Amino acid sequence: MGSPGGPGGRGYGVRCLRPNSHPSDAITEAKTENRRASLPIMVGNCDFRIGVSKCNALHEVASRPVFRHHQRRHNTFQSSLSSRQFEVQFFNASNTLDSMPETTYEAPSVPTLLTLSSFLYLNSAASSLFDRLIHANLLGPLFVGIIYGPQVANILPSDALTTFINVGYIGLLLIVFEAGLTTDLSLLVANIALSVVTALTGIMFPIGFSFFLLYFGFGYTVLEAFAAGASLSSTSLGTTLALLPTRMRRTRVGAVLMSAALLDDIVGLVIAAIIVQLAANGSTGMVPWYVIVRPILVSLAFAGGVPALAYLVRAVVPEALLRRPSFRAPPAQLLLLVAVLSGIVAGANYAGTSELFGAYLAGIFLSILFEAVAPTSDSDSASSVVTPAGVHPTLEAYEVLLTPVQNRLLAPLFFASVGVALPIRSLGRVEGSSAVVWKGIVFSILMVLCKAVVGVWMLIWPDAAGGRGWFGSRRGPSPRHEDYEDRTQSEKDARKSRRWSAALLGMAMIPRGEIALIVAQLARPLLSPEGEGDSEPFAVVIWAILVTTVGGALGIGFMLGKRAF
Structure with missing residues (x-):
C-alpha cells in the first residue's frame, strides 16, 4: 500500500x-x-x-x-x-480530509525576521515614547500599525497580520480583565443609574444626529445614515481603560466611565446583530425579536450570576485554603486567573453576550473571591496581616507575571492591529471626488460632540455624599461663622473637582476604536452601494473613527497629565 x-x-x-x-x-x-x-x-x-x-x-x-x-x-x-x-x-485536492498537508520546519528568511522584529520593537518603543510625551501610549502603536499595514507601506505579511490581530485581542481581554479586578464594587453599584443614563445618552445622540446630518445634509439614504451612526455609537473599551490609571478606576468618575463603556459594548453587540440582519435582507428585512432581546437578557444574567457565584464559592471554600500561602502565590493565582478568565469569556461568547463583558466579570469574580482575605494596607490596626506586596493576591500575580508582557507586547499589538485594519486610503478621495475630506471632518466633529455631551450628567446628577448636583450641595443648618470660610473653600474645591470629572467623562467616551471598526465592517454592505469597495459613506465613517480615537486619546492624556494621577 x-x-x-x-x-x-x-x-x-x-x-x-x-x-x-x-x-x-x-x-x-x-x-x-x-x-x-x-x-x-x-x-x-x-x-x-x-x-x-x-x-x-x-x-x-x-x-x-x-x-x-x-x-x-x-x-x-x-x-x-x-x-x-x-x-x-x-x-x-491537497486540502481534503484524507490528505492532510505535512508541516515542515523551515527557518524564516532574514527579511521576514527583520520585519517582524522591527514591528514588535517599534510598537513597544512608540508606546513608551507617546506615554512620556503626551500621556497617550496607545497612539504610538496605532501609527506603527497604520504604517506597517496594507494601506500604507504593506510591510507585514498577510499571515503575520492575522496572527498579530489575534494575539492583540488577547491584550484587549487582559486590559478589560484588569479593570474588573480593580473595580470598587460598592462605588459601581452606587452609581449604576448614572452609568445607564450616561451610556444611553452616548448611544442615542450619535445615531440621532448622524441621521440628521447624513440624511438631510449629505443626502445619504436612511440605511446609510443609520449604519454610520450605529458604527459610531459605541465607545472603545480598550482605549478608555488603557488610558485610565488604576487609581482613577476607584473614583466615582472612573466607576461611571467603566460601567458606561461596558454598557456601550453590550448595546454595540445588539446593534451589530441588527446591522447583520439589515445587510442581509435590506430595508425590507425584519429583525427577529430575539436578535435584540437575547444579548440583553444574557448580559443581565451574567451580570447577576457571576458575582453571585463568586460569593457562593467564597462561602463554600474553606477560608484556610484561601489563606494558604501556596494558594496565594503568584504561580497558583496565575493558573486560577487563566482558568476563570477563559471559562467566563467562552461562556459569555457562546451564551450570546460580549466576550469583553465576560472578561470584566472574570475580574469581578476574582476580586470578590479573595475580598475577605485580601490583605489591606490602610488598616489602623497594628496586628493586621499584610503581605510583602500588600495587594490582592490575584492582582499581585497579574502585576508580577502579566503586566510586563501586557505593557510591552500584548497591549501595543492590540492598538497596532487597530491601525492595521484602518482603511485610510479612502480618506482622501473616493470615486474621483475629494468631498469626502470635508464631509468626514464635519461628521467627525459632530461625533466628538455627541459623546462629549454625556459629561454634563456628572454635573447634574447628585452624588451619594451630600447630594451635590448642578447647584452644589443641599443647604443644611446655617454654619457657624468660624466654619464659613472653610466650608466655602471646600465647596469651591468640590465644584472644581466635579467640573473636571465631567470633562474627563465626556472626553473618555469619545474614542471609538475597535468597536466602531467591527460594526463598520459589518455595515459595509449598507454603506457601500455594491456591498464592497470604497464608498463615500464608508469613508466618512472611517474619518470619524480615526479622528475620535486619536483626538479622544490626546484629550484624555492631556487631562490626566495635568492632574498628575
Missing part, C-alpha cells in the same frame, strides 16, 4: 456530479437543491472515507472504510459494494 495520496504524497478529491446511489453506497440522496457531494479519497489500493458537504443527510456507513477498491475509467467511479456507477470529476 502506498502512502496516503500516492507516492507523491498528494491526494485527489472526487466530486460526485450526479449522486443517485443507494444508502448502502454510503451516500444518502441529498434533499437540498445543491445535490453535489465532496468525496475526498486516497489514491492507490488503500481505504478512504466519504465526506458530504451541503447535503442534509449522510449515511452512517460513511464513517467506515467501505470502499476497498476503486477504478478510474472514463471519469467514472465504481463502488465495491454495488455495481452502481457515479459520474465524477477528479481534481487535485
Whole structure:
C-alpha cells in the first residue's frame, strides 16, 4: 500500500456530479437543491472515507472504510459494494480530509525576521515614547500599525497580520480583565443609574444626529445614515481603560466611565446583530425579536450570576485554603486567573453576550473571591496581616507575571492591529471626488460632540455624599461663622473637582476604536452601494473613527497629565 495520496504524497478529491446511489453506497440522496457531494479519497489500493458537504443527510456507513477498491475509467467511479456507477470529476485536492498537508520546519528568511522584529520593537518603543510625551501610549502603536499595514507601506505579511490581530485581542481581554479586578464594587453599584443614563445618552445622540446630518445634509439614504451612526455609537473599551490609571478606576468618575463603556459594548453587540440582519435582507428585512432581546437578557444574567457565584464559592471554600500561602502565590493565582478568565469569556461568547463583558466579570469574580482575605494596607490596626506586596493576591500575580508582557507586547499589538485594519486610503478621495475630506471632518466633529455631551450628567446628577448636583450641595443648618470660610473653600474645591470629572467623562467616551471598526465592517454592505469597495459613506465613517480615537486619546492624556494621577 502506498502512502496516503500516492507516492507523491498528494491526494485527489472526487466530486460526485450526479449522486443517485443507494444508502448502502454510503451516500444518502441529498434533499437540498445543491445535490453535489465532496468525496475526498486516497489514491492507490488503500481505504478512504466519504465526506458530504451541503447535503442534509449522510449515511452512517460513511464513517467506515467501505470502499476497498476503486477504478478510474472514463471519469467514472465504481463502488465495491454495488455495481452502481457515479459520474465524477477528479481534481487535485491537497486540502481534503484524507490528505492532510505535512508541516515542515523551515527557518524564516532574514527579511521576514527583520520585519517582524522591527514591528514588535517599534510598537513597544512608540508606546513608551507617546506615554512620556503626551500621556497617550496607545497612539504610538496605532501609527506603527497604520504604517506597517496594507494601506500604507504593506510591510507585514498577510499571515503575520492575522496572527498579530489575534494575539492583540488577547491584550484587549487582559486590559478589560484588569479593570474588573480593580473595580470598587460598592462605588459601581452606587452609581449604576448614572452609568445607564450616561451610556444611553452616548448611544442615542450619535445615531440621532448622524441621521440628521447624513440624511438631510449629505443626502445619504436612511440605511446609510443609520449604519454610520450605529458604527459610531459605541465607545472603545480598550482605549478608555488603557488610558485610565488604576487609581482613577476607584473614583466615582472612573466607576461611571467603566460601567458606561461596558454598557456601550453590550448595546454595540445588539446593534451589530441588527446591522447583520439589515445587510442581509435590506430595508425590507425584519429583525427577529430575539436578535435584540437575547444579548440583553444574557448580559443581565451574567451580570447577576457571576458575582453571585463568586460569593457562593467564597462561602463554600474553606477560608484556610484561601489563606494558604501556596494558594496565594503568584504561580497558583496565575493558573486560577487563566482558568476563570477563559471559562467566563467562552461562556459569555457562546451564551450570546460580549466576550469583553465576560472578561470584566472574570475580574469581578476574582476580586470578590479573595475580598475577605485580601490583605489591606490602610488598616489602623497594628496586628493586621499584610503581605510583602500588600495587594490582592490575584492582582499581585497579574502585576508580577502579566503586566510586563501586557505593557510591552500584548497591549501595543492590540492598538497596532487597530491601525492595521484602518482603511485610510479612502480618506482622501473616493470615486474621483475629494468631498469626502470635508464631509468626514464635519461628521467627525459632530461625533466628538455627541459623546462629549454625556459629561454634563456628572454635573447634574447628585452624588451619594451630600447630594451635590448642578447647584452644589443641599443647604443644611446655617454654619457657624468660624466654619464659613472653610466650608466655602471646600465647596469651591468640590465644584472644581466635579467640573473636571465631567470633562474627563465626556472626553473618555469619545474614542471609538475597535468597536466602531467591527460594526463598520459589518455595515459595509449598507454603506457601500455594491456591498464592497470604497464608498463615500464608508469613508466618512472611517474619518470619524480615526479622528475620535486619536483626538479622544490626546484629550484624555492631556487631562490626566495635568492632574498628575
